[in-house]
Structure formats: structure tokens, C-alpha cells
Amino acid sequence: AQTVTQSQPEMSVQEAETVTLSCTYDTSESDYYLFWYKQPPSRQMILVIRQEAYKQQNATENRFSVNFQKAAKSFSLKISDSQLGDAAMYFCARENSGGSNYKLTFGKGTLLTVNP
Amino acid sequence: ETGVTQSPTHLIKTRGQQVTLRCSSQSGHNTVSWYQQALGQGPQFIFQYYREEENGRGNFPPRFSGLQFPNYSSELNVNALELDDSALYLCASSLLSHHGYTFGSGTRLTVV
Numbered sequence: 001a002q003t004v005t006q007s008q009p010e011m012s013v014q015e016a017e018t019v020t021l022s023c024t025y026d027t028s029e030s031d032y033y034l035f036w037y038k039q040p041p042s043r044q045m046i047l048v049i050r051q052e053a054y055k056q057q058n059a060t061e062n063r064f065s066v067n068f069q070k071a072a073k074s075f076s077l078k079i080s081d082s083q084l085g086d087a088a089m090y091f092c093a094r095e096n097s098g099g100s101n102y103k104l105t106f107g108k109g110t111l112l113t114v115n116p
Numbered sequence: 117e118t119g120v121t122q123s124p125t126h127l128i129k130t131r132g133q134q135v136t137l138r139c140s141s142q143s144g145h146n147t148v149s150w151y152q153q154a155l156g157q158g159p160q161f162i163f164q165y166y167r168e169e170e171n172g173r174g175n176f177p178p179r180f181s182g183l184q185f186p187n188y189s190s191e192l193n194v195n196a197l198e199l200d201d202s203a204l205y206l207c208a209s210s211l212l213s214h215h216g217y218t219f220g221s222g223t224r225l226t227v228v
Binding site for chain 1: 161
């Protein structure tokens with residue numbers, strides 16, 4: 001089975017500091033999409049950032065950026081200037097496009113705590 | 117632009133019963149996917165509906181079934197509930213092949 005692995009069950013960071021969450025994946029496809037989602041206690045999955053595999057440039061959204069290493073199948077998320085509102089569960093996901101079926105495969109998540 | 121709405125938010129059922137969960141997709145989206153998220157785990161893909169037809173299925177038994185309606189809203193039905201079916205059920209709407217998903221806040225199902 002094609003998997004997504006998040007090796008850090010929990011991480012903590014001081015407010016205003018930087019933290020990096022790790023993710024590795026496997027896939028047999030050459031073109032695919034990768035995502036980081038945030039799930040706060042409200043339970044709704046909120047898109048943080050998206051990366052298209054054929055683009056070499058790393059995606060950036062304000063304080064959030066990724067380090068995408070295609071050959072290593074690595075997709076880490078960097079959060080700069082961490083804020084209390086960043087505390088949540090973070091999931092890495094890969095989109096499979098088997099024919100016309102598009103589905104997300106998620107990792108097990110990393111619980112991020114932000115300390116004041 | 118409305119988001120994805122799921123109902124009910126919480127539900128308690130007895131083993132062996134049947135349950136129906138509902139999802140209203142985001143305006144303009146034609147595809148609905150359902151995911152099961154067990155406690156402490158990432159979501160697992162159940163199935164996807166596109167234009168009222170099942171468009172892919174994960175590793176779930178046939179007692180998990182669904183429907184999509186002409187307005188693109190969707191239902192997830194689970195028959196013969198088992199204790200292991202206790203989980204958060206998430207619905208995500210999208211435009212097929214557009215690589216963007218909007219999730220609802222889920223239905224927390226507890227089977228006792």
C-alpha cells in the first residue's frame with residue numbers, strides 16, 4: 001500500500017519561534033499533489049498549503065512554507081513566527097489519481113503545541 | 117460561497133443498527149468524498165461520488181454505502197454497525213481533478 005509517514009507524533013514550539021514538521025511518502029506516480037492540513041479541536045480539516053509535484057519551487061503561504069524533496073519523497077512543513085492559534089493536529093496527505101478517481105491518503109498526524 | 121455542512125454533529129447508535137450521515141457540498145463543487153477518522157489516526161478514504169455515481173472506493177466492506185443527489189449533496193449509510201465503526205466521519209467536496217478539497221466538521225459516531 002502506498003503510504004504517508006509522519007514520524008513525529010508530537011511537537012512543541014515557543015511562540016514566535018520556528019518549527020518544522022516532517023513527512024515522507026511513497027508513490028509510483030510522477031505527477032501528484034501533496035497537502036498539509038490543520039485540524040483544530042473544531043475537527044474541520046483546514047488546508048494549510050499545497051504542492052504540485054511537477055513544480056520544483058517550494059510552495060509558500062505567508063508564515064507557512066514547505067521543503068519538497070521529490071527524489072527523497074520528503075515534504076516537510078515549516079511554520080515561522082509560531083502563534084498560539086497554530087496549535088492543532090497537522091496532517092500530511094498525498095493525492096492519488098488512479099484514473100478518474102482522486103483521493104487523499106493521510107499520515108497519522110503530528111500534534112503541535114505552541115507555548116506562550 | 118457556502119462551505120461543507122455535515123449533520124448530525126454527534127450520534128450514538130447501538131451495535132447492529134443502521135445509520136445515515138448527511139453532507140451538503142460547497143457551492144459549485146460536483147464531487148463528494150467520505151473519510152473515516154478513528155481516534156488518534158489520520159482519515160481513511162471510504163468512497164467518492166461524482167455525478168451521482170460511485171467514483172472509487174477504499175478498503176471498506178459493502179455495508180458502507182452512499183448516495184449523491186442531483187444537487188451534489190451526499191449521504192453515507194452504514195448497516196449492521198460494529199463497535200469499530202466508532203469514529204469521526206468527514207465529508208469533503210471538490211471539483212473532480214481540481215486538486216482542492218473543502219472539508220466539513222464531521223459527524224462523531226459512537227457505537228455502543
